[in-house]
Amino acid sequence: MAPDTPETRQDAATAALTAATLDQGRQLDLLSLALLLLALATLLLATTGLTGRSLLGFSVTAGLVQRYYAFRCDLDARVFAHWAACWSGLWAPDPQADLKAFDHALTSVFGASEAPTPPRPLAERVRGALHLLRRQSIALAIQFAAILGAILWHLSQTGIT
Secondary structure, eight states, rough: OOOOOOHHHHHHHHHHHHHHHHHHHHHHHHHHHHHHHHHHHHHHHHHOOOOHHOOOOHHHHHHHHHHHHHHHHHHHHHHHHHHHHHHSSTTTTOHHHHHHHHHHHHHHOOOOOOOSSSOOOOHHHHHHHHHHHHHHHHHHHHHHHHHHHHHHHEEEEEHHO
């Protein structure tokens, strides 16, 4: 264990903020799930033309992509929250040793490529995690746009505008 240092405190704060930010993906996931169920119900119950069905199918696909990114964001949020808790103690472990151990765990558990030496810096990991959240948001936006397009297309076909 290394003594508490300003750098360790900064790493703990960065990890905590990242975890909290990634946790916002849960609300996006709930909204996406509602849109996914709406699109699936409409596909199964409503009679729509090929264009409407294609747009709804595209929305379902975007919803499934969003679910993947939601899973990844949730996993990363838990990892960053764990690091924040570990690194914020009076006698905190060495963050660099934890990052290196994490990379080795990824290699052994998921069969990822050999862990880099030295381990990726925390800032790079934060950028990668926030990139996942952006992708989750984009998938949700695409999902919403496809449903909106299907609704507008249906309204134009029925003469209601």
